[in-house]
Amino acid sequence: MSNSNREFLLVSRPHGIPTDENFKLEINSRPVINDGEVLVETNYLSVDPYMRGRMSGVKTYTAPYELNKVLTGGVVGKIIESKNESFQVDDIVEGHLNWADYSVSNGKTLRKVDPDLAPISSALGVVGMTGLTAYFGLLDIGKPKEGETVVVSGAAGAVGTIVGQIAKIYGCRVVGIAGSNEKNKYLEDELGFEATINYKTENVKEALKEKCPDGVDIYFDNVGGDISDAVMSLLNFHARIAVCGIISEYNNIKPSTGPRIQRYLLNRSALMKAYIVRDYHERFDEGYEQLGEWVKEGKLTYRENIINGLENAPQAFLGLFHGKNIGKQLVCVRSES
Template sequence: MPNKQYRLAARPVGLPKDSDWEFVTEPVRDIGEGEVLVKIYYASLDPAMRGWMNDGKSYIPPVQIGEVMRAGTVGEVIASNNPDFGAGDFVSGTLGIQQYGISTGRDLTKIDPDLSLIENYLGGLGMPGLTAYFGLLDVGAVKEGDTVLVSGAAGAVGSLVGQIARIKGARAVGIAGGSAKCAYVVDDLGFDACVDYKSETFLKDLKEPLKTGVDVYFDNVGGEILDIALARLNRHARVVICGAISQYNNTKPVRGPQNYMNLLVQHARMEGFVVFDYAKRYAEGVKELAEWHAEGKLKFKTHMEAGIENFPAILLKLFSGENFGKLVLKVRED
């Protein structure tokens, strides 16, 4: 069987360009003892992928030149020499941007296609959902009556953070780009308010929804928005550093927070986290997220784009803000 795949050809400088990728078709090899062959249906496209392309120390080793680009995936087991998996099982795992993946099974998790659409295991029931769940509940320690400010509020993680905040009895105020996204965040997802950072009146528009200050700020973008949030913290506020998409493609040094002294003034804390730290508790998170979804309390939005050949261009939608919800690549039509 031919296997189409994208490999990293060069370390990007700024936004990834076509020459940073190599599109390869090679035959699928026979699986060995203990291995599993997975037909990949969907791949997750996430801002973190940009960091994985850099050759530097991080929470996970970088993708090496010549390797298949790392990505979360869902698919179906079509052959197995592993007693834990059988043909017909649906699984999630980090198998990369390709049509078929081979695994020892250690990085695979069985998923239930009867519980939810399998693509949801890349979104609300996958890494974004678990990131929102543990980031807000454990790191952010949200409590009833808090005001939670979320940047990237229409994105895969931010959209869930605000909804979980509401489930827990907190106010949810979003920041998103454009009136359509803000309307979706309020009208469809139930946030208390959403402010358009692209508006000329952005700072003025923040005043009313944040008139009582910010108890939890869940940061997905970094840069100027982080500084604006830091200036509005309440006493003992919690700042959750999840991502900094505004800084990922910088060719100059990353912009650090200028208003960090307000952490001292307000006896607040700012903490970064990576969802992999909670791996032993994933089942707990998926169970509760699935229950909320089944009850209609938690909505998932998937932005689906088709064609593995189109991967480089589709990935860039993350950094232009074109995606609306969880960006997923449909790898195959069959």
């Protein structure tokens, strides 16, 4: 255990694409815990596109990150000190903690992770917030039925890869849109997607027409922008659109413009519902249980893209906007020991 604690602060708000200058790594003393608290040593840190929204000063569904304060996100780590009777030293936990070597928690929002069930990093991905995001968005908004066509954008990302696999568990035909042939090969060969589209090299609208001959029943949207525009004219009657993210838009200074979609929704009595995973917090246990079971049964596989070193967290985060990751992007701050 070190006596110092590296912590990443947000020191300025990004205007457009974030840069190194928005972040600052500070070295402080390892924090001291009070009664009721625990000290968590970070193993893995999750970087997620939604964090870009919190870096802006705008109030959205989550409070913005405060300037000159430590950034926070999903963390898996080990309890190394405990003054809370619910936690013992060496417990592995997951929670919303600091971009730092050490975080203090009162334990209320920590979840214990069983390291014998699966690699502990999966508590940030497939059996963590990422998995829950895919699970509730697809099932509660999409309501997939056997034989339906599901289109997933950002298909090779952390959420997209899980959405596609759950859709397949439900007997759907899955078409993924991603940004490289390597990603699409993974989606088709390893995850069994029926078809894929490379949005960087193909005309998405034409490709969708060809690859969705029966139209689109569910569109799971991680990206927004013109890829989403292209899906609209292919919607089937009573189609459902789950708006999970708009990665193509987070770095825009002004909202982009495109064809207004009311017409397309109206022609098909379609539904578009945006959500954040927290909307479903009362059902998280159900989600964890089902996702864990599917992983155990081999129905849900996952891939992680791990960058080593807390000092590389901003780079890992920025990589999300350049399509660098297949599956879940993590930062390994300290290997499990």
